[in-house]
Amino acid sequence: MGLVVLGWIGALVLGTVLAIMRVSPIRTVRMAATAYILVFRNIPIPVQMVLFVFGLPLLGIVFPLFPSAVIVLVTYHAAFVCETLRSGLNAVAVGELEASRSLGFGPFGTMRHLVFPQAFAVVVQPMGNVLILLVKNTSVAAIVGVAELTFTADQIAIEEVQAFAVLGGALIAYVVVCLVLKRLVASLDRKVAFKK
Amino acid sequence: MNTTTLFEAPGPRGRRRHRVYEVASWVILAGAAYVVIRILNKNGAFDAAAWQPFGLWGVWRQLGIGLLNNVRAAVVGMLLSMFFGCFLGWGLLSKRKMVRYPCRVFTEVFNSIPVLLLLFFISLVLPAWGLPLPDFWFLVVALSLYSTVVVGDLVRAGVQALPHGEAEAAAALGFSGFQSMRLILLPQALRMMSPALVSQMVIVLKGTTLAYVLGGYFELLRAATVLGAYYSRSLLQAQGIAAITFMLINIALSQIASAIDRKEKQRYGVQPVALDE
Secondary structure (H helix, E strand, O other): OHHHHHHHHHHHHHHHHHHHHHOOOOHHHHHHHHHHHHHHHHOOHHHHHHHHHHHHHHHOOOOOHHHHHHHHHHHHHHHHHHHHHHHHHHHOOHHHHHHHHHOOOOHHHHHHHHHHHHHHHHHHHHHHHHHHHHHHHHHHHHHHOOOOHHHHHHHHHHHOOOHHHHHHHHHHHHHHHHHHHHHHHHHHHHHHOOOO | OOHHHHOOOOOHHHHHHHHHHHHHHHHHHHHHHHHHHHHHHHOOOOOHHHHHHHHOHHHHHHHHHHHHHHHHHHHHHHHHHHHHHHHHHHHHHOOOHHHHHHHHHHHHHHHHOOHHHHHHHHHHHHHHOOOOOOHHHHHHHHHHHHHHHHHHHHHHHHHHHOOHHHHHHHHHOOOOHHHHHHHHHHHHHHHHHHHHHHHHHHHHHHHHHHHHHHOOOOOHHHHHHHHHHHOHHHHHHHHHHHHHHHHHHHHHHHHHHHHHHHHHHHHHOOOOOOOOO
């Protein structure tokens, strides 16, 4: 589960940077972020995982297994984080921006005092969905043999005969984790929601 | 966001400054691209020998068969999940708690399970229960179980988004619950859902690559890896081609989804239904 924590932190950081890049006034920066999202969102995560773990060593770039799984999870989910954040930024009404600008806030002041607080509140729920997606996708690390829940369960299941019990246990573990997360996100969402 | 409101149109000095930044970021990007290409080149990624297998018709044929298998599994899985998803959605909307609660639990559970784990589970447990299916069906079952839940929830959201009058009018005209669902509510709901369904297709197609772990199912990623086993110098190239292929297909599908989205909005002025994921 270290995969989830590290992957989530990385994805949040990279995703936020990308989201800021996407609203930058400089065209090249915007284009670079857009290209990143097109590429990393559309290549299936198993393909990225295999390419990273089995492909890159051919180029003489060797990462240990666990960090490379984390990196792939970060690059994949950062694209989703960025899209979610951007939809949150879009939710801020244009009139409010204009008002803030005419009150003399600069672009960064507007961002910090007006756009971000609202955008984050809007984004809690969808962001929670991305987190749950990340939790589920950590299982993909099993493909390349990182010893996480799915992989370990499968190994035990292959060695022992009681496949049903072991894998069933892993299934239940995922369900519990995801449902708990969903509850937490929902309560957080209620807490930060704007009263309309 | 409308960037012109965040940054007012720059004056002459601002424009000059932006041009400098733009050139600077081009330089950085070009530098990054140069480094990548140099690493690739140093390790012989562009050598003729590494690309030589791709001159052969058979190699492309194998990759094509692999891709076809991906698409086949995705299409079958999607059709199955649309079929069952309609029923699940109907169950989720049911007035009877006896029907609604089990459907809710089913949805929550399968929404939380990674497809890969489901795939392991199915491929180990079904044969143990005396159902030795080919790998194709393991994949399809796992994907459609997962996808049914998503489609079911979409159907629920879609039908709930319809005006109440629709169902009431159907009831007043003497339609039974099933008839009203099949003839009146579902067609409209499906129409509103169509962009979300296409996006779901992207997710399912991405999911088919998980079959890589089964080893017995010849999909594109597996095909690329097998190719790498025959031509040891071409593994990276083959996998790169697989990645680019998936990327292009998925971008195309996403474009279709947003095109449908725009068209629906234009024609009916309605907000198409989407679940946020």
